[in-house]
Amino acid sequence: MQTFGWPEAYFILRAASWTLALTAIAFFIGSIIGGIFAIMRLSRVKALRRFAAGYILVIQSIPVLMVLFMSYYGLSAIGIELPPFFAASASLSIYVSAYLAEIWRGSIESVPRQQWEASASLALTTTQQYRYIILPQAIRISLPPTVGFLVQLVKNTSIVQVVGFVDLMRAGMLVNNATYQAFQIFTLVGAIYFAICFPLSRLSRHLEKVMNASRSH
Amino acid sequence: MPAVLIEDVHKRFGQLEVLKGVSLTVESGQVVALIGRSGSGKSTLLRCINGLEAFHAGRIEVAGHKLDQDPKHLRELRKDVGIVFQSYNLFPHLTVGQNIMLSPRITQNVPTAQAETLAREVLAQVGLSEKFDSYPDNLSGGQQQRVAIARSLAMRPKVMLFDEVTSALDPELTGEVLLVMEKLAKDGMTMLLVTHEMNFARNVASTTIFMHQGKIWESGPSKELFANPQTPELRNFVSAGAH
Amino acid sequence: MLFQDVISRWPMILNGVMLTILLSFVAIGLGLVLATLMTALRSLAGSWAGYIVDAYVELMRNTPFLVQLFMIFFGLPQIGIRMNGLEASLLAMTLNLAAYATEIIRAGVDSIHKSQVEAGMALAMTKRQVLQYVILQPAFARVWPALSSQFVLMMLASSICSFVSVQELSGTAAIIEQDTFRSFETYIIVTIIYLVLALSLKLFLNWLGRKLFPQVSGLARLTEAHGEAA
Numbered sequence: 158m159q160t161f162g163w164p165e166a167y168f169i170l171r172a173a174s175w176t177l178a179l180t181a182i183a184f185f186i187g188s189i190i191g192g193i194f195a196i197m198r199l200s201r202v203k204a205l206r207r208f209a210a211g212y213i214l215v216i217q218s219i220p221v222l223m224v225l226f227m228s229y230y231g232l233s234a235i236g237i238e239l240p241p242f243f244a245a246s247a248s249l250s251i252y253v254s255a256y257l258a259e260i261w262r263g264s265i266e267s268v269p270r271q272q273w274e275a276s277a278s279l280a281l282t283t284t285q286q287y288r289y290i291i292l293p294q295a296i297r298i299s300l301p302p303t304v305g306f307l308v309q310l311v312k313n314t315s316i317v318q319v320v321g322f323v324d325l326m327r328a329g330m331l332v333n334n335a336t337y338q339a340f341q342i343f344t345l346v347g348a349i350y351f352a353i354c355f356p357l358s359r360l361s362r363h364l365e366k367v368m369n370a371s372r373s374h
Numbered sequence: 375m376p377a378v379l380i381e382d383v384h385k386r387f388g389q390l391e392v393l394k395g396v397s398l399t400v401e402s403g404q405v406v407a408l409i410g411r412s413g414s415g416k417s418t419l420l421r422c423i424n425g426l427e428a429f430h431a432g433r434i435e436v437a438g439h440k441l442d443q444d445p446k447h448l449r450e451l452r453k454d455v456g457i458v459f460q461s462y463n464l465f466p467h468l469t470v471g472q473n474i475m476l477s478p479r480i481t482q483n484v485p486t487a488q489a490e491t492l493a494r495e496v497l498a499q500v501g502l503s504e505k506f507d508s509y510p511d512n513l514s515g516g517q518q519q520r521v522a523i524a525r526s527l528a529m530r531p532k533v534m535l536f537d538e539v540t541s542a543l544d545p546e547l548t549g550e551v552l553l554v555m556e557k558l559a560k561d562g563m564t565m566l567l568v569t570h571e572m573n574f575a576r577n578v579a580s581t582t583i584f585m586h587q588g589k590i591w592e593s594g595p596s597k598e599l600f601a602n603p604q605t606p607e608l609r610n611f612v613s614a615g616a617h
Numbered sequence: 618m619l620f621q622d623v624i625s626r627w628p629m630i631l632n633g634v635m636l637t638i639l640l641s642f643v644a645i646g647l648g649l650v651l652a653t654l655m656t657a658l659r660s661l662a663g664s665w666a667g668y669i670v671d672a673y674v675e676l677m678r679n680t681p682f683l684v685q686l687f688m689i690f691f692g693l694p695q696i697g698i699r700m701n702g703l704e705a706s707l708l709a710m711t712l713n714l715a716a717y718a719t720e721i722i723r724a725g726v727d728s729i730h731k732s733q734v735e736a737g738m739a740l741a742m743t744k745r746q747v748l749q750y751v752i753l754q755p756a757f758a759r760v761w762p763a764l765s766s767q768f769v770l771m772m773l774a775s776s777i778c779s780f781v782s783v784q785e786l787s788g789t790a791a792i793i794e795q796d797t798f799r800s801f802e803t804y805i806i807v808t809i810i811y812l813v814l815a816l817s818l819k820l821f822l823n824w825l826g827r828k829l830f831p832q833v834s835g836l837a838r839l840t841e842a843h844g845e846a847a
Contacts, residue, residue, distance in 0.1 A: 222779075226800070230801045272465065275465070277426070280450075280453045282449065315681035326681070343691065344688070350680045
């Protein structure tokens, strides 16, 4: 029987880069879709508002695992066989989009109403209001919760191994199947996740403190 | 044609009627003060004039624009009608200079260099030339309010609206703002202002309008109105306000 | 599409639903008790206890639930602690929820002003009474919405317990899928069930919040009305 040694540890560590890649892709695509949904959620058109609200509610009310299975098996049911990495990216992007849409809607809404009034009174169009006045402020407000959500995303990438994609989690499971030294293996896997997530958590908290300080003076 | 024409304007918030048929005119170059208790409808009336509030019946014309809810018309109107708010509402992420230059640049296509000259000009007008690169957070309330006035002036408005612009200020800071407004009045700006500063209304406004329960209760040349109030409501208001 | 094959297995699905509900409620109950104890420990015991609680919270919040579950299910037997999938799942969910809940309750406790505690002391309350009536109750009331969403997230995360072959809802789905080869139909139905479960849980927690903390919802209504008038 194989034992858990340096080569196995190295294998796991290398797989962590796939976890990071998956996180980056899901965050990138998810934030584009999420941004669109956030604006739709605040649109003056009722149908758009309703649609965005429904999308956000549904995605936030089902397990990420189901989003994954739905996009994996759903697409193969209509004849599209996605490679695991694409299925994983697609489903995580959907998951990300719903949560970011909600975070960003909240951020946009927490820009004081008077900023809309003042900019409208200066004859700005709605697009100009968003671009020059509202979004620059909303983005600042959204930074701490967005970074905080990034931590959730990194952790949730761990479930995509179920479609066969070899990320940090899957690598740990493979090594475990060969060595049965689960305690050491999952300590290492956990430590790597922690090493990615903990700095992000601290950053989120730090940003929040900075923001609170600048708001109170 | 008057600079501001308001005819029989009605406005409701739900069941509550806050404007019950208000009519008034402001001639070009005239300074008119709106006074009254809170809830008398004076701020709502002011906000109707640049379309921040919609009204349910009546007619408003300002600086040659007829008021409706078409966004394009509203923007054209707002280029000619400045408003200054009680809470300043400067854009906190922009410097003083950027606050002032933004709208001329993007709504009137003024080139950046020219916008900067304009901004420095209006800042000098309110006595804050040295604050061009400061952020609003680093200014006192009085200074922020003067920047807000400058920001409106940079639009070269034909009419200026002032909504209780000194109410949020510490007493020692109201003077500098009132001084700027007085200078504007002397320079011939058409001004309509909601205010609690009775002395300012009496001395600077040519006409003062007393609003009560959503109506114009009493109005006239400021000095006469304050010296000789006709209705018990205004008498009450003046004596209570003259602390 | 053939939903028939899937729907005909409804007794299995129902079992899965019951297990998901059971897992969630037990984990929420135990996790909340544990979180309250840790919060109390943090404020009553010395600073060393605080550090341990903080370290625990950070550790759990910054590692995936799946890793925690595998550590318990596969890792612990190596040091002689053995349990079945259901026990491991319950333990993992409880420990995970406890960490998040501790963090949320801490935020609530931090929002209680010091002068409140002093007022309680001045009224001759004991330390325990101050903790219960002046700190914990109002703190819980304030953070109930945040706790509620964490509970819903935990219920959704219970789907991960299928990885240690617990036959809760998504574990059941995996079996039905293998039996019928109707992957898409199976997961559509199961997804809808999760949706219904999550929304029901949300409604239930809102209702519970109003029952448990009537004074706060009253206060919220008051400020809301005030906000509208302003």
